[in-house]
Amino acid sequence: MRAVIPFKQENAKSRLSGILSKTQRQEFALAMLYDVIAAVEKTKKFDLIEVINSSISCAMNTKFPSNVNILLIEKGLNEALNEYLIKAASNTVQDIFIIMADMPLVTEKQIMELTELPGDIVIAPGSGGGTNVLSIHNPDTFHVDYYGTSFLDHLRIANEADLSIAVYDSFFVSTDMDEPDDLVELLIHGRGHAVEYLRSTGIGLDTSTGKLDLSNMKS
Amino acid sequence: MRAVIPFKQENAKSRLSGILSKTQRQEFALAMLYDVIAAVEKTKKFDLIEVINSSISCAMNTKFPSNVNILLIEKGLNEALNEYLIKAASNTVQDIFIIMADMPLVTEKQIMELTELPGDIVIAPGSGGGTNVLSIHNPDTFHVDYYGTSFLDHLRIANEADLSIAVYDSFFVSTDMDEPDDLVELLIHGRGHAVEYLRSTGIGLDTSTGKLDLSNMKS
Numbered sequence: 001m002r003a004v005i006p007f008k009q010e011n012a013k014s015r016l017s018g019i020l021s022k023t024q025r026q027e028f029a030l031a032m033l034y035d036v037i038a039a040v041e042k043t044k045k046f047d048l049i050e051v052i053n054s055s056i057s058c059a060m061n062t063k064f065p066s067n068v069n070i071l072l073i074e075k076g077l078n079e080a081l082n083e084y085l086i087k088a089a090s091n092t093v094q095d096i097f098i099i100m101a102d103m104p105l106v107t108e109k110q111i112m113e114l115t116e117l118p119g120d121i122v123i124a125p126g127s128g129g130g131t132n133v134l135s136i137h138n139p140d141t142f143h144v145d146y147y148g149t150s151f152l153d154h155l156r157i158a159n160e161a162d163l164s165i166a167v168y169d170s171f172f173v174s175t176d177m178d179e180p181d182d183l184v185e186l187l188i189h190g191r192g193h194a195v196e197y198l199r200s201t202g203i204g205l206d207t208s209t210g211k212l213d214l215s216n217m218k219s
Numbered sequence: 220m221r222a223v224i225p226f227k228q229e230n231a232k233s234r235l236s237g238i239l240s241k242t243q244r245q246e247f248a249l250a251m252l253y254d255v256i257a258a259v260e261k262t263k264k265f266d267l268i269e270v271i272n273s274s275i276s277c278a279m280n281t282k283f284p285s286n287v288n289i290l291l292i293e294k295g296l297n298e299a300l301n302e303y304l305i306k307a308a309s310n311t312v313q314d315i316f317i318i319m320a321d322m323p324l325v326t327e328k329q330i331m332e333l334t335e336l337p338g339d340i341v342i343a344p345g346s347g348g349g350t351n352v353l354s355i356h357n358p359d360t361f362h363v364d365y366y367g368t369s370f371l372d373h374l375r376i377a378n379e380a381d382l383s384i385a386v387y388d389s390f391f392v393s394t395d396m397d398e399p400d401d402l403v404e405l406l407i408h409g410r411g412h413a414v415e416y417l418r419s420t421g422i423g424l425d426t427s428t429g430k431l432d433l434s435n436m437k438s
Contacts, residue, residue: 110388125390128400129407129429149407149426169329171344174390181347188348188368207368210348 001095001115003040003049004084006077007033010055013102015178019214020201028197032177035104035192041065042108045115046097052080081144089140098134098144100126104186104194105172114173119166121158124173125151127182132173138163183212220314220334222259222268223303225296226252229274232321234397238433239420247416251396254323254411260284261327264334265316271299300363308359317353317363319345323405323413324391333392338385340377343392344370346401351392357382402431 012029013020020028033051040049049068056072064070073080081098088096097115099106103126114122114133121142126132129149136142141161145153158165175185177194186195187205202217231248232239239247252270259268268287275291283289292299300317307315316334318325322345333341333352340361345351348368355361360380364372377384394404396413405414406424421436 125408127390128403129424129426149424149429151407152426169389169391171346171388171390171393174393184347188370189344205348205368207348207371210368 001046001097002088002093003046003097003099004052004081005033005036005040005049005099005101006052006054006081007101008054013177016180016183019180019183019203019212019217024201028177028194029102031193031197032104033101035194036099036101036106037064037068038192039106039108039111040097040099041067043111043115045112050084051101052084054080077146078144081146085136085139085143093139094137096136096139098136100132100176102176102178103132103173104177104192105175105189107172107191110168110170110173113170114168117166117168118164120163121154122166122168123151123154123158124168124170126176127174128178130176132176133168180212184210187212220265220316221307221312222265222316222318223271223300224252224255224259224268224318224320225271225273225300226320227273232396235399235402238399238402238422238431238436243420247396247413248321250412250416251323252320254413255318255320255325256283256287257411258325258327258330259316259318260286262331262334264331269303270320271303273299296365297363300365304355304358304362312358313356315355315358317355319351319395321395321397322351322392323396323411324394324408326391326410329387329389329392332389333387336385336387337383339382340373341385341387342370342373342377343387343389345395346393347397349395351395352387399431403429406431 009026009029013025016025037049040046051068051070053070053072055074085096114135120137122135123131124133129151131150131154134154142157155165183198186198204213204216206213228245228248232244235244256268259265269290270287271290271292274293304315333354339356341354342350343352348370350369350373353373360382361376374384402417405417423432423435425432
């Protein structure tokens with residue numbers, strides 16, 4: 001099985017720009033990518049992990065496990081992934097596991113369970129109608145359509161292609177890091193590089209209100 | 220096993236007051252309660268379902284399944300529940316399953332899985348550090364502490380009492396209906412009374428943006 005992780009470092013996580021600088025957002029994005037790669041890697045289910053990078057970035061100087069491959073595809077998310085799926089199908093690659101790079105609460109446990117679910121398409125919803133994991137067992141009969149309520153779009157595409165669907169229900173998988181409120185979840189439930197990075201910026205948690213505490217941020 | 224559902228109809232869901240009237244919020248709260256009761260009931264795991272109502276309300280004129288009991292305890296959430304736990308322990312009731320009334324995406328499946336997890340305390344996080352399900356197998360050695368980051372508080376209380384803990388990871392259980400954005404999740408993933416009620420108000424989903432569409436609301 002092959003894991004595919006789309007990654008964008010350039011102007012990453014723009015909705016966090018109110019609290020994190022451009023450099024911090026890039027470093028944070030990279031820390032999250034590390035957490036996702038670590039979780040994928042630990043399952044030992046994937047012979048290849050491909051990070052699809054949408055632009056040349058400093059991130060790629062860093063060290064990843066040996067079965068991680070960095071691809072530069074300077075295209076939009078849908079175009080890049082659909083091109084990837086077509087190529088995979090023509091090379092008779094049967095199983096493509098697309099996982100987002102900004103869900104640092106995911107662990108080996110959820111990825112293992114996701115790979116074990118039956119269904120031509122296994123999908124894990126992200127908050128706000130998103131799709132955080134999409135495991136595709138017939139890449140020649142499916143295409144992705146991210147943005148907007150992609151969860152509904154992916155169900156529709158699978159139905160139209162007569163593919164069986166399994167929905168994976170996980171809070172930790174659904175939680176991506178888009179808005180400042182999402183950082184609260186990371187501070188409460190996180191264990192890896194991303195939460196460590198976030199704490200290093202001085203962002204904390206106000207446990208009485210459940211909101212971010214920005215009073216100790218380094219300026 | 221006994222299920223306990225705290226319920227508040229008076230000024231329910233105040234953070235939705237920008238889009239729903241007071242009456243609508245009360246009706247919506249009741250529709251959600253119905254969905255939660257239905258999911259609990261379907262598991263056939265509970266001989267008694269107690270709704271702890273914090274104020275006298277019209278809701279209680281409605282018909283519930285015969286094993287649903289309505290208690291009026293005009294106290295705050297923590298005080299009411301802790302009083303309840305003490306009483307349960309003194310009556311040698313061993314298993315108390317506290318489930319919030321505002322999580323209408325929950326189904327029989329998640330509740331079944333929750334009841335089957337090992338652990339003195341089984342806890343399902345809600346978004347923002349909340350606690351959406353708390354299954355207590357030793358009510359004499361535990362007390363609740365809702366509000367703020369209650370998830371962390373409940374872990375701490377269990378640790379201090381040397382109780383074993385299982386965390387249940389579910390997007391559908393974690394999703395409670397507090398803010399307008401939460402309604403997006405209900406419109407995408409909902410199946411029961413609550414989403415039906417919401418649609419009846421004219422609230423829809425803009426699938427291109429993943430945001431609420433309020434343009435067809437009845438005034």
